[in-house]
Amino acid sequence: MSRSPVSPAALTTEDLDGFRRVQCLAYDCAEAVAADMRPGMTERQVAAQMKCWLLDHGVTDWFHQPFAWFGDRTAFHGFSGLGHLKGFNPAFFPSSRRLEAGMPYILDCAPTVGIYTADIGYCGCVGASPVLDQLMDDLLEYRALILALVRARRPLSEVSQAVDALCMRHGYEPRHKAYPFQVLAHRVEKLDPADKPLSIFRFGARNIRELLRDVVIGRREGWSPLWSSGRASNHPPTPGLWAVEPHLGYRGTGAKWEELLVVTEDDAFWLDDDVPHMRRGAIRGVREQAA
Amino acid sequence: MSVPVSSQRVASGDVMLSVYRRGDARRPTVLLVHGYPDNATTWQPVADLLAADFHVVTYDVRGAGASDRPGARAGYRLEKLADDLAAVIATVSPGVPVHLVAHDWGSIQSWEAVCRDSLQARIASFTSISGPGLDHAGTWLRRRLLSASPRAWREGLGQVLRSWYVVFFHLPFLPALAWRLGLAGLWPRLMRRVEGAAVPAAARPAAQRRADGLAGLDLYRANFLPRLWRPQRRTTRVPVQLLVPVNEHYVSPHIHDDLPDAVPRLWRRELAGGHWPQLSRPQAVASCVAEFVRFAESGDEPLSLRRVRVAGGAGRDHGRLVIVTGAGSGIGRETLLDFAQRGACVVAVDISLMAAERTAMLARLLGAEAHAFRVDVGSAAAMAAFAAECEHLLGAPDVVVNNAGIGMAGAFLQTEAADWERLLGVNLMGVIHGSRLFGRQMVAAGKAGHIVNVASAAAFSPNRAMSAYATSKAAVFMLNDCLRAELAAQGIGVVTVCPGFVDTAISTSIQFLGVSEREQARKRSASQRLYQLRNLSPKTVAAAILAAVDSDRAIVLVGIEAWSMRLLQCLAPWLTRAMARIDPTP
Numbered sequence: 001m002s003r004s005p006v007s008p009a010a011l012t013t014e015d016l017d018g019f020r021r022v023q024c025l026a027y028d029c030a031e032a033v034a035a036d037m038r039p040g041m042t043e044r045q046v047a048a049q050m051k052c053w054l055l056d057h058g059v060t061d062w063f064h065q066p067f068a069w070f071g072d073r074t075a076f077h078g079f080s081g082l083g084h085l086k087g088f089n090p091a092f093f094p095s096s097r098r099l100e101a102g103m104p105y106i107l108d109c110a111p112t113v114g115i116y117t118a119d120i121g122y123c124g125c126v127g128a129s130p131v132l133d134q135l136m137d138d139l140l141e142y143r144a145l146i147l148a149l150v151r152a153r154r155p156l157s158e159v160s161q162a163v164d165a166l167c168m169r170h171g172y173e174p175r176h177k178a179y180p181f182q183v184l185a186h187r188v189e190k191l192d193p194a195d196k197p198l199s200i201f202r203f204g205a206r207n208i209r210e211l212l213r214d215v216v217i218g219r220r221e222g223w224s225p226l227w228s229s230g231r232a233s234n235h236p237p238t239p240g241l242w243a244v245e246p247h248l249g250y251r252g253t254g255a256k257w258e259e260l261l262v263v264t265e266d267d268a269f270w271l272d273d274d275v276p277h278m279r280r281g282a283i284r285g286v287r288e289q290a291a
Numbered sequence: 292m293s294v295p296v297s298s299q300r301v302a303s304g305d306v307m308l309s310v311y312r313r314g315d316a317r318r319p320t321v322l323l324v325h326g327y328p329d330n331a332t333t334w335q336p337v338a339d340l341l342a343a344d345f346h347v348v349t350y351d352v353r354g355a356g357a358s359d360r361p362g363a364r365a366g367y368r369l370e371k372l373a374d375d376l377a378a379v380i381a382t383v384s385p386g387v388p389v390h391l392v393a394h395d396w397g398s399i400q401s402w403e404a405v406c407r408d409s410l411q412a413r414i415a416s417f418t419s420i421s422g423p424g425l426d427h428a429g430t431w432l433r434r435r436l437l438s439a440s441p442r443a444w445r446e447g448l449g450q451v452l453r454s455w456y457v458v459f460f461h462l463p464f465l466p467a468l469a470w471r472l473g474l475a476g477l478w479p480r481l482m483r484r485v486e487g488a489a490v491p492a493a494a495r496p497a498a499q500r501r502a503d504g505l506a507g508l509d510l511y512r513a514n515f516l517p518r519l520w521r522p523q524r525r526t527t528r529v530p531v532q533l534l535v536p537v538n539e540h541y542v543s544p545h546i547h548d549d550l551p552d553a554v555p556r557l558w559r560r561e562l563a564g565g566h567w568p569q570l571s572r573p574q575a576v577a578s579c580v581a582e583f584v585r586f587a588e589s590g591d592e593p594l595s596l597r598r599v600r601v602a603g604g605a606g607r608d609h610g611r612l613v614i615v616t617g618a619g620s621g622i623g624r625e626t627l628l629d630f631a632q633r634g635a636c637v638v639a640v641d642i643s644l645m646a647a648e649r650t651a652m653l654a655r656l657l658g659a660e661a662h663a664f665r666v667d668v669g670s671a672a673a674m675a676a677f678a679a680e681c682e683h684l685l686g687a688p689d690v691v692v693n694n695a696g697i698g699m700a701g702a703f704l705q706t707e708a709a710d711w712e713r714l715l716g717v718n719l720m721g722v723i724h725g726s727r728l729f730g731r732q733m734v735a736a737g738k739a740g741h742i743v744n745v746a747s748a749a750a751f752s753p754n755r756a757m758s759a760y761a762t763s764k765a766a767v768f769m770l771n772d773c774l775r776a777e778l779a780a781q782g783i784g785v786v787t788v789c790p791g792f793v794d795t796a797i798s799t800s801i802q803f804l805g806v807s808e809r810e811q812a813r814k815r816s817a818s819q820r821l822y823q824l825r826n827l828s829p830k831t832v833a834a835a836i837l838a839a840v841d842s843d844r845a846i847v848l849v850g851i852e853a854w855s856m857r858l859l860q861c862l863a864p865w866l867t868r869a870m871a872r873i874d875p876t877p
Binding site: 130131134168169170171250251 | 653
């Protein structure tokens, strides 16, 4: 019954193309919706627009339905401590917060088309935000750092700790620690075409089942599909697809990107380098540079 | 010693005013206007200081000193007082605008002049001390008392309570009786006791004081009620510098908060001491005036002035200079950023220039002016050079946070002399140099600021594995207790911060003595895990530091471990001694 996680052999070029197409679609959705965002819109409205756009473009299922966070909710302000509920917090769901001029926002969606799933994060601001600009510039350093360390086959917990250390050096809070299980990244698997789509609390049952299956297999094989700084991630990079989502926070402004990292037996690469944050970096003259 | 003074009489309407001049008439004219119950002699110390560089003019306002007293109360209306000012300006500096400096009632009537269209071109700058315009004050009070916010109410009522004497002056007989029954004779002693101000010999005669006090009551009776009842919107294009005494008994510092609406070119500086800074701190007042006058003449705004410029939406620390050592990470960085977020100009000091620059960059993102310096705080010479450069560039600080520190653990008998020197150099001498050098600057500039020295809960938690570190922190603790007593008279607060186990860079760089490299690395990572488990964040400490500065607290304990150890030390010192035998290092 239980299948092994995707081995490098199992991920064909065709599969990677499939994942890349969905990731591209998800980013197109974020860019299209962001272009129409106006002050006065609520998080719920924007999340619904993203859902609508994706359904119109052939999306059939979700890892999770779209999220939108505005203002200081981009840094999950007030989400922590006792009320944080270890990341299983209804405060993550889109709220009635209204967009104002100068407010940063984050759009996060994880659509599935056929058997391929993507999970992306996109941020921006209505107007100018020097803080967000700086966060976005610095985020590229994390992209290079993560890839370099994974290529060096460092244990995943060590990679995550290096991200934490870079956050400390930069003076940012690693806000991905507010996510369930404090994950920097999580696994994404090819789905079984026979399964029927079903959403529970905005999460897609098929994708979550794959993740749970990975947890069971990982426990047996000594790895975890939930990549964090903790001991459970103290293992070499596991081949397959990882949705990596470093999320930085600075005094009420949060920024993130999320994209798929392809890990093979002896190498790793980002599924797609033509993503909005890379294009933005090129325009601003910010180069990826490993710390 | 005293500067030669020439006097003349100037006619204004139906009264003659006595005007006094000092210094070279070819230089820019600084016109000093006195308040109630003073006369021109109150300016003597400041005028003598300014006379070296400026043409300094003082005069007795109508009803005071040697000037005439108008017959009727209507003669004391603000319009008449502003006419007097215009007459004096026309006589002492025909054609060239003057720089106005005014205190108390002098400032109230100067606001009248400064907001009058026909006079604005005749006034090049205005330095206002403890005297808000009555229209501005009335508008301010009305806004506060009509607001729904408890804070606004508190501010409004605070000013009403401080204005008890205004009500008293409106009573019949009683205020006059007070002057006649000997208040005038007591005045110099009262000033020394209550205000810490030395009344110059020329202003001591009781008979003159009594006459000034009696006549000047009409200033209040002729103007207060109509202006406060129906405040008008008054604006001015004249550049205005506010000198705000922080321990003022009569005027709330908040009363100037709405002024940017009416005065687009506004600077604001706070001074230590009470209502008469021209007598308690003449040097500080003279240098503030001189700097502002030079700026108004040349148009070159020095950094020290640019910092105190009141921009729109300024935070509560706007115009204050905050210096933080060890600002490249942890508690230092968060404290600096908290101050930056409240509008302060911040200086980040660290042993790593890159880290200090990064902190300064983060502060600039919050809209603050920020500077970065690489300084080894343990080096007396380096600190002296830094303090001098900083003063030259930015002036004296309002808050100094001596936070830089290093961690060390290990047995006393394995601690070498060099280890002690390194540790005490940073943790103790760094604090001493910072407090000493910047403390002097603050006293000289009359800044009622704060020196915050970061000690540790280790200061009162003896432990066998922490002899060096705990000793250095206990020394800081005692230093602060002594310093606080010494600087209290200057209005400078000294805050001791004792955090518990805070997860900062120090936890990852503790030096464990007498162990191999490998063991060192293991212990560091194990101790870092413990710190992370404790999860006491530098942000918490920073918030506690700002709260302590705001409420002028002496000692700040952060974390349950700090509180418990402090309590144990007081209640069961034997238990702390017993616990000291446990080696907590991993």
